[in-house]
Amino acid sequence: MSGRSVTIAGAGLAGSLMAALLARRGHRVRVFERLPDLRRETLPAGRSINLALAARGMVALEAAGLMDRVQPLLIPMAGRMLHDERGELAFLPYGQHGEHIYSVSRPGLNRVLLDAAEAAGVEVHFRHTVVGGDLAAGELHVRDEASGAVHTLPMEHVIAADGAGSALRRSLVEQLGVHCTEDLLEHGYKELVMPADAAGRYQMEPGALHIWPRGGFMLIALPNLDGSFTVTLFLANSGASSFAALAEPEAVEAFFAEHFPDALRLIPDAAAQVLRRPTGILGTVHCAQWSYRDRLLLIGDA
Numbered sequence: 001m002s003g004r005s006v007t008i009a010g011a012g013l014a015g016s017l018m019a020a021l022l023a024r025r026g027h028r029v030r031v032f033e034r035l036p037d038l039r040r041e042t043l044p045a046g047r048s049i050n051l052a053l054a055a056r057g058m059v060a061l062e063a064a065g066l067m068d069r070v071q072p073l074l075i076p077m078a079g080r081m082l083h084d085e086r087g088e089l090a091f092l093p094y095g096q097h098g099e100h101i102y103s104v105s106r107p108g109l110n111r112v113l114l115d116a117a118e119a120a121g122v123e124v125h126f127r128h129t130v131v132g133g134d135l136a137a138g139e140l141h142v143r144d145e146a147s148g149a150v151h152t153l154p155m156e157h158v159i160a161a162d163g164a165g166s167a168l169r170r171s172l173v174e175q176l177g178v179h180c181t182e183d184l185l186e187h188g189y190k191e192l193v194m195p196a197d198a199a200g201r202y203q204m205e206p207g208a209l210h211i212w213p214r215g216g217f218m219l220i221a222l223p224n225l226d227g228s229f230t231v232t233l234f235l236a237n238s239g240a241s242s243f244a245a246l247a248e249p250e251a252v253e254a255f256f257a258e259h260f261p262d263a264l265r266l267i268p269d270a271a272a273q274v275l276r277r278p279t280g281i282l283g284t285v286h287c288a289q290w291s292y293r294d295r296l297l298l299i300g301d302a
């Protein structure tokens with residue numbers, strides 16, 4: 001394939017990186033992204049504020065020639081720091097030869113990828129939602145969120161990078177009868193902030209991915225460049241130890257004091273944050289087919 005027109009749904013991590021890679025190979029690429037441009041507007045994080053980046057992601061960034069631009073965003077994590085119920089720490093290195101994974105800001109990484117895609121000639125249309133397609137007729141349907149108008153475009157070389165709730169995966173399933181299951185886990189997650197101390201320093205060791213493993217639930221924390229940590233509580237949605245059981249500040253305080261006492265000391269407003277922050281959903285998608293002729297290809301979470 002050379003010098004083809006490619007349309008990508010979604011300018012998240014997968015869509016914007018794919019756009020940059022294809023444009024550099026000489027293809028004409030346009031991207032439709034449902035949300036406004038995150039480089040110009042502050043968007044709700046939606047999902048994890050930072051990510052653990054490991055070898056596979058770095059191979060892709062290197063292939064796009066972007067590691068130099070991503071490097072300043074990276075915080076190396078040499079292992080897991082396990083926190084037990086008494087706050088005792090145990091460090092488990094990721095390897096025997098100084099191997100690291102990295103903590104990286106999700107929007108920071110996405111900005112680098114969008115800049116790279118546009119620099120390579122990609123047209124990115126923000127606030128344009130791909131609502132689906134007609135696979136047999138070869139039509140793609142895109143709604144301009146500013147006007148509400150739905151445009152019909154040819155469905156040729158369309159790459160669906162529109163995330164776990166992919167509208168184009170739904171078209172594939174509904175129109176071709178592709179077997180697909182979407183199972184929600186009984187666990188959800190909430191993200192909290194552990195701030196830097198008064199001097200702007202990290203309150204815990206920044207060179208590690210911190211984990212408070214507790215069997216049916218856990219807390220993890222990844223460092224950010226500003227001295228804070230993003231702390232994620234993974235917990236069942238209902239039952240004895242669950243988000244449903246954490247409806248009052250006293251219940252959250254007691255839960256943290258019992259299971260994560262050292263984290264509670266470093267996040268004094270943990271209860272307010274747990275009650276205020278949205279609960280994210282987690283699920284697994286199994287799809288028996290992820291392409292259709294030269295019309296559609298699903299990538300990433302889609």
Ligand SMILES: Cc1cc2nc3c(=O)[nH]c(=O)nc-3n(C[C@H](O)[C@H](O)[C@H](O)COP(=O)(O)OP(=O)(O)OC[C@H]3O[C@@H](n4cnc5c(N)ncnc54)[C@H](O)[C@@H]3O)c2cc1C
Pocket residue numbers: 009010011012013014015032033034035047048050051052053057128129130131161162163164166167189280299300301302
């Ligand atoms: C809590 C949590 C923590 C995670 N931590 C890590 C981690 O540490 N390391 C890691 O590697 N992965 C992690 N992941 C997984 C990672 O976030 C995903 O695999 C990754 O974001 C997938 O990228 P994507 O571009 O396929 O989808 P997304 O990131 O979901 O991007 C999809 C894009 O498409 C847009 N979009 C959606 N629908 C449409 C539409 N109809 N039309 C146009 N645009 C649309 C969205 O606005 C978005 O910009 C985590 C996930 C979660 C939920």
